[in-house]
Amino acid sequence: MISTAIDVLTAEGGGMPPLVEPGAAGSLALPLVLVIALPALGAAVLLLGGRRTDAWGHLLGTATVVGSFVCSLWLFLGILGRPEDERQITQSLWTWFSAGEWTVDLGLLYDPLSALFLLLITGVGALIHVYSIGYMEHDVRRRRFFAYLNLFVAAMLVLVLSSDYVGVFLGWEGVGLASYLLIGFWQHKPSAAAAAKKAFVINRVGDIGLSLGVGLIFFTFHTTSFDEVSALTSEASAGVMTAIGLLLLLAACGKSAQFPLQSWLLDAMEGPTPVSALIHAATMVTAGVYLIVRSQFVFEYTDAARTAVAVIGTITLLMGAWIGCAKDDIKKTLAGSTMSQIGYMVLAAGLGVAGYAYAIFHLVAHGAFKANMFLGAGSVMHGTNDDVDMRHYGALQKAMPVTFITFAMGYLAIIGFPGFSGFWSKDRIIETALAENLVLGLCALLGAGVTGFYMTRLMLMTFFGEKRWEDDVHPHESPKVMTIPLIVLAALSVFGGIMIAGDWIKKFLAPVTGEGEAHHLPVSPLVISLVVTVVVAIGVAVAWMLFGRREIPREAPTDVSPFTRAGRHDLYGDAINDVLVVGPSKQLTAGLATFDRAVVDGGAMGTASAIGGLSAVARRVQNGFVRSYALALLGGAALVLLALVAVSFA
Amino acid sequence: MTGFQAPNVEWLTLSPLLVVFLAAVVGVLVEAFVPRAQRYAVQVGLSLAAMVGTLVASLVVFARLSPTADEAELGRVVAAGAVAADGPAVFTWVLLSVLGLLSVMLFAERKVESGVLTFAGQAAALPGTEAEREASTRGLSHTEVFPLMLFAIGGMMLFPASNDLLTMFVALEVLSLPLYLLCGLARRRRLLSQEAAMKYFLLGAFSSGFFVYGLALVYGYAGSMGFAQIAAAVSADTGSRALLLGGIGLMSVGLLFKVGAAPFHAWTPDVYQGAPTAVTAFMAAATKVAAFGAMLRLFYVAFGGNRDDWLPMVWAVAILTMVVGSVLAISQTDVKRMLAYSSIAHAGFLLTGFLGIRSLDEVAPGGLTGVSAVLFYLTTYGFTTMAAFAVVSIVRDAGGETTHLARWQGLGKESPLVAGVFAFLLLAMAGIPLTSGFTGKWAVFAAATAAGAWPVVVVAVLMSAVAAYFYVRVIVLMFFAEPVGDGPSVAVPSALTTVVIAVGTLVTLVLGIVPGALIELLGNVGVFIR
């Protein structure tokens, strides 16, 4: 049945997309569930234990994630020693639903893809937990913070370990909830509450995509587990596959802040900085990329959806870079850059077999260097009384040497300085994009140049130039518990590129992402690398001309170009969302509510006066309203009859 | 004229109903003869015993269900064709017994009102008069609520099991009349409560009128009250279609009113808000079970033959109900009203399951029929909503329950446990995975999708996303907002309410994690007999 579908294969005419064919359960060194159970247990103890756990809660929270990381490492070493075709293992936990054909087995799937994610989530997660011990030291609700962080790690692990779309959905909702709780963690700030709400609402749009996508998968294939779906996708019609692909893309856009659902990510920076580093840079926002790569057996059968993925990625990478150029808030600049870098990953994922592995490579590399920079930004804020305006920094490299050095490593990685991890990962994406589609490739190249510009601007405004901080601010280096994670992450930013040595990551991921014949460019990769480096250098140089040599005003200039103004306003993402989503739904609610009050309700008014003891008034009011209720009932009855008659005689 | 044949009455099969009704009648006698001081204890004991008794009897009947002639169906028609004791009916008996048992516990709660029931001390006394104050100072309580509730439960159990139009109508009235009364018996905010009872009564009577008119038309069409005969007439397509369609339309108005589907939902918020919270909990959980059970039987058994005629109407009602419930809930500022609109939305989700496949032959092996899916959803929703209202009943201030949402701000600080439980229940209603709300939604959506009703399912998914918004808003309010003024306080309830909350929450959790056994059970019972 599979052989008959060969002719509907991808344009490249490469091999079949690989099926998810996990081996027997129980052949792992450790029960997989342990990886999830540790942080979940931590969250449970911290949340239920209450104030009794205040004294040691943060230590427990950190210990569970570190334990989880050790397990992940152990598992990883375990599968490294296996032959390539035995690297997919499932362990089923329990049958969630079982009614004949409708069976959902809650199982865990461990394969090269989830192995890398496990290392990223628990590794970066553990470092950020350690960092948070210092960062949140003076917060009275530190225990709760660690509980939420643990909850997040557990949910994220469920997301990447599930062997079933329903399980992914479970994790998807879980990380959404944790992210929501953490963005709004400093609830005393109205802006934090508003940002949390916005993240929630916009993520719901993405979640609808996932629900409908999973629903359509179930409707089409009568199963939602990866292995069964992957075996069946070759038979489905192209239209259905495109619909599934687009719905999954919508889901990815919501979670990964891709155009047009990007606007929540900038506001999400209201959360504590470790949260921004863990959730809104390294892990959760990459869940969309995970979903697309994991669903390669869907996207390989729909060129249309895959093209949409690549285009969305390209648009977002340019938008994110643009926003990054215009912001003065250090965290928002980094958020714009996160958006942009995820755009690169989505672009790579949209390029199909040739790009999946590079998307994951960039994802892992980015997870390290972006977490590094966010934590660095947190360290800067720590030393400057939680100021986030880069115009109030300047000349911090002397006051905070460790932060400066480690941040610089992240900076060099993200702009793609030769030898650093970002150089290797971004280079491969641009190269593949140029080979597949010249326009997308050139956009990606342009993005690299802009990245060089805005990151240099950030560096110059923060660490160089004249000091611009207030007299009562005394910048100081952060404690060791915060700098050591920075140092580790900085090392990873420098040496992360080692994963691509000998195309290791590509080969390692091949059982999941497949191996296809990539297009080859007429010029050598070395030339491309050179071109990319030159473009980045131009960006850096321009930034230096503008910000390194001139004095930077403490107040943001207002007479700026329309481009800057648009960037400062997040490219009007909010306005667009308001017009397209928020406005109409508000009006619908208001309209319905007015109808309900004026025509059939009024109970609230009747109630208020009744409580006031104005029984005579209430009696009259009450009669009137029952009459209108009855009228509504009568009208409804007429409609029902009309519907029946219409259907019957239609 | 043929001689009269005394009908055979299957006492054992009918025992769950008989136990409840007998206990209710005895309860009336208790009110007449037992001195006031001992009535509470006697009534509570009697009601608890009755509910446990009917639970045991229902389980026995359930275990003894035997296949009918054609093997696929379980159960049999008893009481001269008036009652069908088949799988779905007996399952609702079991479910209603458990929900009824929990309701008795909620009704019996006295600790939160410092020693008296949460029902009016003297319902006949005008609010705000000397007589009312006197009743209050003497610590009077209307223990009549217990027999009233038992009558309602008896009606509810008969409703989905009734196998002819007349029995169905009688059951409808037996379940409705005590509810109208119970709604007006709140101890606090009595005018609001009486207003609710009045509205519910008038509109309920109005909708009963529709139901009975439709019943007459269907009788005119089929020439019989029995569902089997009606089904035969529908299949043979004899008689006037106008009569049949009119009958279906008007009867569905009566039933859709009871389940609170739009556009017949207008009473729900007012009544849920005004009624004593224990009664609201009972109504929200048990009435839905009974009304949906009856609706399934009427439409699947009697009108199964012309499914194509009424299916589009149910599509439209389901979509409208979900939209109205979910969207209007957003703008609510009162917890009970919000839960009322949420119950409207849930009626829409249940109607989605109603669109599922009817017979086992068409469904994929072991798959879910519409009946199984709806019964499963009813189980999940019944326990969740009962626990949620039980929580509402213990969040109080000096004026009684504080249901205004603004007063719930910062409840998470005041009582993390209660707020946490309530948050969990709200998440379940929102359909977040690992709660029964998710598995329930999954079941009805899967059943509807399999029957090709995917547009309704798409709306349902969209609306669950909208609905999640207002549930989470309450959670945020409880945990992320500073308390206003003194803030809410949580009354420490007696073991009775605690048990209700604990059981409801536990079932919500368990059915969310391991729903398999129940789904499988429902897959095996899920067919009506005629």
Place this chain on the structure above:
Amino acid sequence: MELYTPILALMVLALGFAVFSVVVSSLTGPARYNRAKLDSYECGIEPTPQAHGGGRIPVKYYTVAMTFIIFDVEIMFLVPWAIYFDELALFGFLAMLLFLVNITIAYVYEFKRGGLDWD
């Protein structure tokens, strides 16, 4: 539909009779009004716009009225049962006994709780 023809005929007949008697009496009868004639009820008691105590009728009135209805309905069942008493035999007897007992229980409740005390 033929089954409904007599009902239709009856309705027409009833309507016709009502219209006929009202029209004919207004045409032929003498029109001499006095105060008693203009009252809603020609029973000598003046209807008051508001009953005693602000538009409310004492609740006791309703309990008596409802008791009346209960017995009324009881008769409705008793008469056909009595006609077919022979045929219904012991089953009918027991069933009716059960019905009467139930009604009596409600009556006992009302009596014991003072529903029949006027003051």
